[in-house]
Amino acid sequence: MAKNWYPIINEDLCTQCYTCSNFCEHEVYEVGEDGYPKVLNPDNCVEFCRGCSKICPVEAITYFGDN
Ligand code: SF4
Ligand code: SF4
Known part of the structure; x- marks a missing residue:
């Protein structure tokens, strides 16, 4: 598992649809x-x-550790 790779949510774009948190099977996300x-x-x-990030409808997800 990654210590230098994880998602970053752009809350200015996010519509709170939870596609990302429902999709991920690794308990990375929790709804705040x-x-x-x-x-x-x-x-x-x-x-x-x-x-x-591929399934976020508004492209609000990038990754720490991505270039
Ligand atoms: S899939 Fe995208 S828009 Fe939907 S909750 Fe996640 S970050 Fe927000
Ligand atoms: S779905 Fe997103 S949060 Fe879950 S492991 Fe893949 S990149 Fe990480």
Whole structure:
């Protein structure tokens, strides 16, 4: 699992649809009290997976560690 690779949500773009948090099977995300998905367990993210960013309808997800 990745210590230097995890998603970053752009809350200015996010529509709180939860496609990302429902899709990820690795318990990386939790929905925060403000309604936005939060990266609760960044170390669980699979390096170079990019699965959640590919299905985010508004391209709100980038990755720490990506160039
Ligand atoms: S899939 Fe995109 S728009 Fe939907 S909750 Fe996740 S970051 Fe926000
Ligand atoms: S990149 Fe993959 S493992 Fe990481 S949060 Fe997104 S779907 Fe989950």
